Amino acid sequence: MDKVPVRRVRRKASGSPSAAAALPAAPLDYRPTLLLGSVFVIATCGLIYELIAGTLASYLLGDSVLQFSTIIGAYLFAMGIGSWLSRYLGGSLLRWFIQLEILVGLVGGFSAPLLFLLFEHVSSFRLILYSLVGLTGILVGLEIPLLMRILENRFEFKDLVSRVFTFDYIGALLASLVFPLVLVPQLGLIRTSLLCGALNVVVAGIALYRFPETRPFRRSLGGALAASLLALAVTFGYAGQLQAYTEGLAFQDQVIYTKTTPYQRLVLTKNQRELRLFLNGNLQFSSADEYRYHEALVHPAMQALPKARRVLVLGGGDGLAVRELLKYPQLEHIDLVDLDPGMTRLFQQNQMLLELNQRALLNPKVRVTNADAYQWIRQDTSRYDCIIVDFPDPGNYSIGKLYSAAFYRALEQRLAPGGWAVVQSTSPYVARRSFWCVAHTLEAAGFTTLPYHAYVPSFGEWGFILAGRNSHWRPDAGPLPPGLRYVTPATIRDMRFFPPDMSEVPTEINQLNNQALVRYFEEDWGPYAH
């Protein structure tokens, strides 16, 4: 508390009497006020850079609490370094100040576009992020001490400290309100970043042209200033394309639809040839070859069940398996159970997707239920002639439970006598143990299994397992529907052949209390940086 008076005394003692005497001599000088105004802008922009970095980091890296706290910490620490470094700046302080402002404008202004662009290309993105945060912090940290030194002879110290920090904190308040309420919703992160950069450069410009002391270096700095402002303005103009480009970078093609539901992030991309759906960044299908996957999923089971009336589909909210099922006119009822209403709604409403699934989910024979599959099959009491199990790959312990022996025993309760279930079972080539673990788990649950696989170019070799109980299966039990592009009786026979690099290997049974499959899956896909 007693630090301020001590300092003031010391400063008065060492301060030059002429400077102190100059104070009343310039009562109408508006330039100190101008500099104080620039404190306000600097503070606002400084905090906004910090908020941008925090938002971007949580957006791109996840875990917002961690990202925000480490970004704020790193930023404040860097500001401290900047403040400390300010003592080494001598000579024309105004010149330093203008150079710094231009630099802050460039580094801070381009931080968001740069981070967006680099995210997909740089392996150590965090290093770039924190370097940029550190650099911005150091530059911003230099500004206030420098300004105070410039102003020290124009105000009494107590007024100087009081005014500088007042403007500094008001600027912080303004930034914290304007950033989430106005700037991000109206401009987006990239434009906000560029706008603040431009404001910093404008402050440099005002200082450069309003203070006579700057005459000697006006020409050289003026050029840099104009170039910086131009660069920021041009980038601002192209921000829209930049944003689309950076979002599109995560995906090769143009992103035409994104939606974050409580369960997953859906992204649809399109190029001239195909439409692709990604769930949480994982490819679900490409319209170019999904027919191979869905024909292979549905027809080996269905052709063996010419008398099938009722079918259950678990997962498969895209309606593409249902599209294949609807090729069997004898079917009377199809129950589709998918967790995510965002997914099923998209495939019931989007024109392009309705063309792809041939309005399957709008068919009167189809009942769509948005529910948790495990709970649903334990509560349901009806039986189905065919059950199609099309869950995401067992990439976490929660989904792993949907591939457990306990789940398959519950599934068996829903299967009509003589019926068949089919389970998508990841790639027998990439994840050989995972694939055979699913087969062995189905067997442990009392099923007879018929493993098979198909080549889907977007995915590679993909595996499925037919599971029945006292059921008879033949590759040509009934007629296949007309118009199939991949599955024929001959294809079915081929699909059942496993070359040595995919042939059966011994595995554990996937139980709820060992989750063997998730471990296999992690190890099998690990080398592919899934």
Place this chain on the structure above:
Amino acid sequence: MGSAGLLLAPLAGLHSCAPGSRRSHIRGSMHGANHATGHLLRDPARLPDPTRTEAVEVLIVGGGVAGLTARRELERQGLQPGQVLLVELDEQPGGNSRAGHNGVSAYPWGAHYLPVPDPRNHELLAFLRDAGVITGTDAASDLPIYNEYYLCHDLEERLFIKGHWQNGLVPELGVPPAEKEQIARFFALIEELRQTVGTDGRDAFVIPLEASSQDEQFRRLDEQPFAAWLDEQGFTSPHLRWYFDYSCRDDYGATAAQVSAWAGLHYFAARKGRAHNANGADVLTWPAGNGFLVEQLRRQAQSSIRPDTVAFALHQTPTGLAVDCYDVATKQTTRVTARQVLMATPLFITERLLAGLPAAAHRPLPVHRVPWVVVNLTVEGLPQGPGQPLSWDNVLYGTDSVGYVDAGHQSLSQTDAGARVVTWYRPLSDASPEAARRQAYQTSYDEWVRQALAELETAHHGLTAQVLRADVWVWGHGMVAPTPGFLWGGARAAAARPWQNQLFFAHTDLSGISIFEEGFAQGQRAAREVQAARRPTPA
């Protein structure tokens, strides 16, 4: 968060955290401290005289695991539901296995798992069969098949050590080789002890502990503290010693220095569970913890359970005993006469109730009872650190608590990645039980929540902001700790003996180890004793 409103619904009696702190948004209930009903017993003279009478054959006082087990067993042995009455002081039975629930999940308030039992424990297995926990028997091995939904799902245990979650609770990460050697030597010794049989042909260590060998070479171990025995055996590794303290505090509420060596070794060497689809290291668990088992015990018998009822005085009558029972709701006292009374209460309660009976009826057994605090945190999410993902049992190395369990662990749903309830346990074992209890009763809601979160924040940065609700239970009288000499000193066995074929005793205080199996065994034994007393003696 749609459930947030629901969670905050019962506003009455809601406590809140300190305004201005980072946890100022947290609200919740607080139970146990200054337990109004329980403390009526401190001054029974203030309770009203009986205004009505009631007669039953057998009265059970106390609705914990022992009392509920006895109630079930008496019916199985032929008593009619109308002949048995159970009175319980709390608003619902369950004792240390009580459970709660909110819009997110059911959760335990105390005991929360049962190790896969020894198949020789036939009575317990029969109960589990009736409860649907055992679904069948494997024909080839003759071993029970357990319900997979109740066997603890994978990712069972993890330990937060050196900033990382490792698999399992025995410290491994960054443990020097010399310590690892000791750890390996200890577990080899335990494996041997697990197989060891005494001169009387009984297992050295077994659950329930009454079936353990009487061989002196093992029982001698009860005379010295576990920590002293560990010193003697050269188990000095700091990581291993932490693990022993953790284990003893987890099961007994007391440290390795406070419990006997016999009890310390029993913890490790007595679990001999076998099953067709599980082994001795596996456990059974439910969202409500052992509240599930309590509910099953309750359902497997019909006789009345009268909650909110304080039995406060026993008298001798010409035909048996009379017990004055005060109904907290109607504020009236009923005198219940019974031919047999089974005291399924902790011994400090039993002592108060027997004040009016002759000295021979009394059970003067000093019990070291450790207070506990349990905090149920309903969280929107649990920010994770590096290493093994969220598991059922999550322990933080070197902390005051014994970690937390995830009530949602057995969930089969894909949708509950977000909100969940975690139950944090802390035995207050550093001070003497009396001092700890006094201190605990004076500690505020805010302070308990602060302590729990301060600890959990070290592993889950940002957790505080994600807490939707925190409910606290201070178990002032927690549970018994097997201090040296308690288990096999003789006083314990004497205290469990019935008095005049009228008064019977069943409680884990009389086992010295407070686990479900012991409570169950106590109830079974006492029910058998009651039945034996009721049978006409052959002339």
